[in-house]
Amino acid sequence: MKMLRQLYESFVFAFTALKTNLLRTTLSLLGVTVGIFLIIAVYTLVDSLERNIKDSFSFLGADVVYVEKWPFVGGPDFPWWEYLKRPQATYQEYELLKENLVNQSGVAIISSVGSRTFKHGSNSIGTVNLTGSTYDYFKLQDTPIGTGRYFSMQEIEGGRPVAIIGHTVATSLFPNEPAIGNEIKHRGYKFKVIGVMQEAGESFLGITSNDEKIIIPFKAFQKLYLTGSKYEGIGARIGIGGVEGDTGLEQLISEIKGLLRPVRGLRPGEKDNFSINKPEAIADMVSGVFGVVNVAGTIIGLCAILIGGFGIANIMFVTVKERTPLIGIQKSLGAKNYVILAQFLFEALLLSLIGGFCGIILVYLLTFVPLGSLEIILTTKNIIIGVIIASLTGILSGLIPAAKAAKLDPVIAIRS
Structure with a gap:
């Protein structure tokens, strides 16, 4: 109990000393503030970029694999000529996988074309991503319905002319009337709107979101575009939902x-002439790129932290010199070495923590800066990292001056 009281008094003493020398305290913590700001700002920006990029690919779904002609990711030695010879995924292969796969939570064949024009009366929109798919599409990809309904099995199997449209499509084609129940036209075909998807908002990478998408049954899509055949037409991919877990x-x-x-x-022994793509491959690639940026930001921030640490250590040596007579009096009155050590360690730690919190506050203010569709979020993990780095900086910077103060001989200290 006595030790706790002495440590508490040491903390109060350190806090009082920092308040007394306010200008010196402010100058000392600037280095730590800049260092923590740089490190946590880089971590926060990288985390935000990574999260926004991964969210841009959320349309691919989680725990889903895709069977298709081309792989998701390549490289400098990408043998594109080998993949060019591969056949497309076909509707017959979709049926085979649908009927025979055991460890699946949904199978759908999907084909898409971009920048299509749809009309309703005098209104038109020419930036539509038209997707044709089968019944399990909504099991694989995040496409919540805002109003209306999803396709029935009869509509999918019969290739009925029905459509689910995005929010932007609905507001462009039906500005003054409800979309549900009305018809839209493309290539001379009319489609009845049965559902409108929830508004998704702008994608960080500019990838077409659900807002500019129209989904129709796959067999209806085949009437518009040659697809789902082996060597001709628009490419198709087969999406298969897996059981959760690797x-x-x-x-x-x-x-x-x-x-x-x-x-x-x-x-046996021949290479696969199809790719089985996992969305996490894109996520791993993104994480790898930003891992390098994290390291670079950490090195730059640690250089600033090092300067700040030397500044704190220098100030602590000066403080020890100034308080040498007071240390002698304290020790002559019975103060233990650990009490003196704690006083100076607490002072260095408190100084560094104040600088660290100032840096974190600056990063928090950075999250209010508008950066288009990039949403910056300061996470609890990064706050904890900042506090830990600041604490270690304070302890390491104050350790040698504090040890020097604790070892002073009381008689020599009073005489000085």
């Missing part, structure tokens, strides 16, 4: 290969 996804991939390879006439 193990379930790997089992699903093994099943897909076991079913598709014989159908495509591949002998």
Whole structure:
């Protein structure tokens, strides 16, 4: 109990000393403030960029794999000529996987074309992403319905001329009337609107969001565009939802290969002539790129922290010199070495923490700066990292001056 009281008194003493020398305190914590600001600002910006980029690819779904001609990611040695020879995913392969896969939560064949024009009366929109798919599409991708309904199985199987449209499409084609129940026209075909998707907002990467999308049954899409055949027409991909977790996804991939390879006439030892793409491959690539940026930001921030740490250490040496007679009096009255040590350590720690919190506050203010569609969020994890770095800086900077003060001989200290 006595030790706790002495440590508390040491903390109060340190706080009083910092208030007394306000100008020196302010100048000392500037280095730490700049260092913590740089480190946490870089971490926060990188985390925000990474999160926004990953959100831009959320339309691909989670725990989903896609069977298609091309892989999601390549590289400098990407052998595009090999992939060019591959056949497209077909409707027959979709039916095969739909009927025979065990470890799946949904299977859909999907085909899309961009920058299509749709009309209703005198209104038109020419930036539509038209997607044709089968019934399980909404099990695989995040496309919540705002008003209206989803396709029925009969509409999907019969290729009925019905459509689910995005928020921007609805406001452009139906500014003064409800979209549900009305018709839209494309390439001479009319489609009845049965649903409007919830507003998704602007995508960070400029990728077409659900707002500018129209979804129709896959067989209706085939009437407009040649797709779902082996070597001709617009490419299609087969999306398969897996069981949650890496193990379930790997089992699903093994099943897909076991079913598709014989159908495509591949002998043992031959390479697959199809790609099984996982959205997490894009996420891993993004994380790898930003990992490098994180390291660079940390190095720059640590340089500033190092300067700040030297500044605190220098001030603490001066403080020890100024208070040498007072230290002698304290020790002659019975103050233990650890009490003196704690006084100076607390002072250095408090100085560094104040600088750290100032840096974190500056980063927090940065989150209010408008940066278009990039949303900056200061996370609890980054705040904790900032506090830990500031604490370590204060302890390491004050350790040697505090140890020097604790070892002073009381008689020599009073004489000085």
